[in-house]
Amino acid sequence: MKILLFGGSGQLGFDIKKRARDLDFEVVSPVTAEVDITEREAVKRFVATLKPAVVINSAAYTAVDKAEHEADTAMLVNRDAAGFVAEACAAAKARLIHISTDYVFDGSLGRPLKETDPTNPLSVYGRSKLEGEQRVLEALGDRALVLRTQALYGQRGVNFVQSMLKLFPERPELRIVDDQWVSPTWAGWLAEAILDFVRMPVGGIVHASCHGTVSWFDFASEIQELSGRSFGDKPLARLERTTAKELNRPAKRPTYSAFDTTLISSLLGRAPLPWQEGLKRHLAEIGVITD
Numbered sequence: 001m002k003i004l005l006f007g008g009s010g011q012l013g014f015d016i017k018k019r020a021r022d023l024d025f026e027v028v029s030p031v032t033a034e035v036d037i038t039e040r041e042a043v044k045r046f047v048a049t050l051k052p053a054v055v056i057n058s059a060a061y062t063a064v065d066k067a068e069h070e071a072d073t074a075m076l077v078n079r080d081a082a083g084f085v086a087e088a089c090a091a092a093k094a095r096l097i098h099i100s101t102d103y104v105f106d107g108s109l110g111r112p113l114k115e116t117d118p119t120n121p122l123s124v125y126g127r128s129k130l131e132g133e134q135r136v137l138e139a140l141g142d143r144a145l146v147l148r149t150q151a152l153y154g155q156r157g158v159n160f161v162q163s164m165l166k167l168f169p170e171r172p173e174l175r176i177v178d179d180q181w182v183s184p185t186w187a188g189w190l191a192e193a194i195l196d197f198v199r200m201p202v203g204g205i206v207h208a209s210c211h212g213t214v215s216w217f218d219f220a221s222e223i224q225e226l227s228g229r230s231f232g233d234k235p236l237a238r239l240e241r242t243t244a245k246e247l248n249r250p251a252k253r254p255t256y257s258a259f260d261t262t263l264i265s266s267l268l269g270r271a272p273l274p275w276q277e278g279l280k281r282h283l284a285e286i287g288v289i290t291d
């Protein structure tokens with residue numbers, strides 16, 4: 001089966017390509033210099049010529065804080081270009097799997113979020129992704145699957161796990177937010193789930209994260225606990241709790257955006273990996289711990 005992947009050079013795209021190689025998929029993944037998804041006609045031409053069965057759009061403007069000052073660019077890539085990809089899929093009769101985010105929510109409900117819960121983005125990035133979802137679903141209806149994910153980490157790209165592993169031996173102390181809760185999601189697990197959905201004609205919005213809820217502080221503590229031995233005798237940073245208010249980042253994040261994984265569990269016929277297991281597999285994959 002032929003898949004067209006946008007965003008193949010990104011963190012999630014890397015894992016999708018890696019895992020697709022082991023399965024019976026032909027993956028075509030043009031880099032931005034070949035197809036810039038903000039160029040409507042170029043996207044349409046490329047999809048029409050390639051005739052993929054399924055397009056995966058993992059391309060996005062992901063600089064969450066910078067987006068507060070670069071709203072036009074964030075909207076162009078995450079909203080307009082998502083729409084261009086969807087239109088091109090509609091014209092070529094291809095299905096689309098579009099990746100979105102927990103930042104479409106404000107996180108005020110204080111419990112794991114269902115697909116039907118009300119959205120209310122707090123940031124430019126969140127708004128741009130929400131409007132992108134809407135463009136995709138308007139253009140394709142049930143031929144689009146919007147997979148919302150969150151707190152992603154994989155082998156490539158900048159992510160929380162990689163930052164912690166770098167900073168633990170460098171800093172005497174690290175202050176980590178302890179009043180925001182997420183479902184940390186290993187890109188390796190998500191890539192496998194996405195490739196399962198390639199073969200499954202499911203549409204609509206589905207929450208796709210590893211299972212469970214943890215604060216960023218407790219997540220950092222677990223990373224340190226599991227990786228500690230790999231640093232030998234080096235002293236590691238003392239972890240201190242802080243608040244989102246104290247950290248004062250330019251973009252506001254949801255307070256509690258862990259996902260309810262009931263729907264994805266029933267669609268895949270298995271529950272997502274617990275976040276702790278995802279973290280162990282990731283650390284094993286990058287050689288920090290042994291299996």
Ligand SMILES: NC(=O)c1ccc[n+]([C@@H]2O[C@H](COP(=O)([O-])OP(=O)(O)OC[C@H]3O[C@@H](n4cnc5c(N)ncnc54)[C@H](OP(=O)(O)O)[C@@H]3O)[C@@H](O)[C@H]2O)c1
Nearest residue numbers: 007009010011012032036037059060062099101149150152
């Ligand atoms: N990272 C997270 O924690 C997180 C959480 C929730 C949801 N998500 C969503 O998950 C998806 C994947 O995220 P990620 O972490 O893999 O992102 P990433 O590492 O920042 O990768 C983004 C990808 O998008 C491509 N891209 C950007 N602008 C483009 C354009 N105009 N035309 C074509 N390609 C373009 C980039 O290509 P270049 O290399 O050429 O720039 C790169 O391959 C995104 O939809 C993101 O919103 C991520």
